[in-house]
């Protein structure tokens with residue numbers, strides 16, 4: 001008796017049966033071989049399809065979206081840069097050129113400072129090769145939407161005349177309606193981070209980062225990022241040390257860039273607080289004498305030694321050179337502990353009230369929306 005094909009396939013020892021069949025009927029043998037071949041081929045197709053669907057759709061959501069391992073790595077940002085906020089248009093080109101010729105290789109710029117074209121002239125005049133320079137710029141609040149963002153970074157790159165940026169920061173965790181300063185409730189920081197990621201992929205900047213974010217906002221970005229933030233630029237100095245916040249960034253591998261490193265020395269901050277100028281603070285006067293350095297150098301040296309990148313602004317040659325020398329001062333552990341006690345937890349720069357938004361909510365000195373004593377910015 002001859003088995004029909006499906007039954008034969010149900011058996012173990014299919015090959016034995018095949019051989020038996022082939023003996024007494026060559027035609028039937030060929031038919032059964034064809035069926036076996038088709039079954040194997042169909043099974044192969046099914047497996048291949050399942051495999052392709054798996055790698056296409058299932059795997060990407062199964063792997064964690066955050067790639068935190070390369071946040072603050074890959075490139076080394078120079079430890080000191082020259083700031084350009086409020087640098088007068090007719091002075092900034094010379095300040096930048098002088099700084100670059102004196103040994104700086106890092107410039108902190110922003111579209112909203114309205115002097116990137118002049119800053120660019122300074123960069124050109126210094127004649128430093130592009131790959132020896134670090135240039136940071138920032139995406140303004142009114143440019144968070146994709147079209148505006150693309151135009152904004154192209155304008156910064158062109159005005160600065162650098163071909164590409166090393167770091168592009170989201171200036172604030174707040175979006176404005178394009179062309180104005182009304183808050184755009186429809187654009188979240190996650191939306192904007194996706195725009196930043198696409199900018200990073202475009203090659204117009206080597207790294208992207210954030211600025212003026214609260215801890216919760218940083219956590220939000222860390223939990224969703226596909227390209228992670230290289231650095232976070234925020235206000236920190238001896239009067240607003242935020243040591244825990246600085247340590248937190250070290251733990252997650254995001255570099256800290258300390259803005260307004262000279263605390264209330266920036267004249268714009270005059271009247272924001274009741275504090276005396278830090279350059280007249282007896283603690284710092286005494287420490288500077290001890291270190292045989294100027295007060296500004298001593299303050300900046302602390303910012304450097306605690307591991308933050310410092311970006312003091314000046315348009316005066318004397319100060320520009322003086323500030324660079326801060327890198328040559330070292331403090332003892334005891335001195336560092338004494339400085340830690342000088343924290344006043346006072347923020348100089350907080351436009352949250354003006355914008356009607358609670359900024360820095362989980363940090364020292366947050367915005368008080370209902371507080372009458374108006375801190376103008």
Ligand SMILES: NC(=O)c1ccc[n+]([C@@H]2O[C@H](COP(=O)([O-])OP(=O)(O)OC[C@H]3O[C@@H](n4cnc5c(N)ncnc54)[C@H](OP(=O)(O)O)[C@@H]3O)[C@@H](O)[C@H]2O)c1
Nearest residue numbers: 083084085108259260261262266296312313314315316319
């Ligand atoms: N991301 C942000 O939101 C943000 C916010 C604020 C600042 N920033 C960046 O951080 C940079 C620095 O912050 P900042 O400009 O607010 O303040 P800063 O650098 O702490 O202080 C600047 C002021 O200190 C003076 N100065 C500089 N060196 C001095 C020295 N050795 N002795 C005495 N006075 C000295 C400058 O005078 P002269 O200029 O007259 O020489 C200027 O008035 C900004 O320029 C900007 O690039 C970023």
Ligand SMILES: *[C@@H]1O[C@H](CO)[C@@H](O)[C@H](O)[C@H]1NC(C)=O
Nearest residue numbers: 085138171211212233234259
């Ligand atoms: C934070 O906000 C201030 C005020 O608008 C701005 O000047 C500064 O550049 C912002 N910080 C950074 C790091 O962009």
Ligand SMILES: *[C@@H]1O[C@H](CO)[C@@H](O)[C@H](O)[C@H]1NC(C)=O
Nearest residue numbers: 176177178183184185186187
């Ligand atoms: C935000 O979205 C709402 C609903 O889609 C729309 O009516 C409103 O005009 C949008 N606001 C802005 C500033 O785009």
Ligand SMILES: *[C@@H]1O[C@H](CO)[C@@H](O)[C@H](O)[C@H]1NC(C)=O
Nearest residue numbers: 305326327328329330331332
């Ligand atoms: C300061 O300390 C660093 C690291 O410990 C060291 O490399 C440097 O030579 C020291 N500089 C001075 C001026 O003592």
